[in-house]
Amino acid sequence: MSTTPAPRVALFVTCLVDAFRPSVGFAALRLLEEAGCEVEVPAAQTCCGQPSWNSGDREGARRMARRVIEAFEGYDHVVAPSGSCAATVARDYPAMFEPGDPWRARAEALAARTHEIVSFLTDVLGLSEVSARLDAAATYHDSCSGLRALGVKAQPRKLLASVQGLELREMSDPEACCGFGGTFCVKYPEISGAMVADKAEDIAATGADLVLAGDLGCLMNMAGKLSRQGRAIRARHVVEVLAGMTDGPAIGEATAADARDARKGKAT
Incomplete structure (x- = not known):
């Protein structure tokens, strides 16, 4: 012990x-x-x-x-x-x-x-695998800050490779910015919109069911664009998959409570 x-x-x-x-x-x-x-x-x-x-x-x-x-x-x-x-x-x-x-x-x-x-x-704890399972095909987006400031690139792929049933499909340019950039998307909406449109095309070209990333801002941006394009590609934070917590709605999807509230609103 x-x-x-x-x-x-x-x-x-x-x-x-x-x-x-x-x-x-x-x-x-x-x-x-x-x-x-x-x-x-x-x-x-x-x-x-x-x-x-x-x-x-x-x-x-x-x-x-x-x-x-x-x-x-x-x-x-x-x-x-x-x-x-x-x-x-x-x-x-x-x-x-x-x-x-x-x-x-x-x-x-x-x-x-x-x-x-x-x-x-x-890198610190030496973890090489997780016990999660998810029968799906996923692609991974390398968020700018994690990649460029902290060197996060191989680590999520290493753990995702241990998720039973998960197939990882790489984008042609997974390191390309999604266009969110915090205040960047507010200051330069047209440029940001063009960038996330390109990212959505790259995601869709993989044929994946899911897009994963390590930053929620990027995921919300990509999920919104994919939804507006009518694409059936869900977005999740990588830790949700690694922890085996994928039973709930994906990012941007309505919950059962949301659906009930919407029906009540229409009824009144």
């Missing part, structure tokens, strides 16, 4: 997961616990500050960074089901504070312990 204490992990839920797709947070929790982690979800967590930082609101970003640092200090690791948010903490937080500022050292310490979830499972 191992006497090594379980790593104490703080789960950074992220804004989009909290607001739009809580099932991703529960799937992340299941994966971490099954991997032997002691997981906590700090109640004081808030936005990582990425929208403010990318929009030039440096002081606003620093305020949020200080709160996140305070909420997540004291854990062995901080893990997020988002390459985008994880990259903000791991790459941008130290740059938010000047050398010599006490917050700089605290930001650097937190950055060194912050990981995207699939990278954490494979």
Whole structure:
């Protein structure tokens, strides 16, 4: 019997997961616990500050960074089901504070312990397989922040290869941006729209049933475009598949409660 204490992990839920797709947070929790982690979800967590930082609101970003640092200090690791948010903490937080500022050292310490979830499972914990099963064909989109800032590329494919019944079909250009880019899609909607249209074509060309990714913003963007095009391709976060939690509606699909509410609305 191992006497090594379980790593104490703080789960950074992220804004989009909290607001739009809580099932991703529960799937992340299941994966971490099954991997032997002691997981906590700090109640004081808030936005990582990425929208403010990318929009030039440096002081606003620093305020949020200080709160996140305070909420997540004291854990062995901080893990997020988002390459985008994880990259903000791991790459941008130290740059938010000047050398010599006490917050700089605290930001650097937190950055060194912050990981995207699939990278954490494979690169830190050494996980090579999961026990999930899903009879489907899927394609994987490499989200920009996870890929370019954190080097997340082979890790999700490694774990997906262990999912029984799942066939992974690669796009011709899985690394191409989907056009979401946070505020980019708001500032440049026509360019963003053209980019996600190209991505939807690439996804459809694989003949896959599912498109998977590690960032919810990208998934919501791609799911919306695929739905508007009338394509029967569902979108899910990769952790939902790895955790075996695919019984519920895919991203953008109506739940039974939504359907009931819609019928009530028509009746009144």
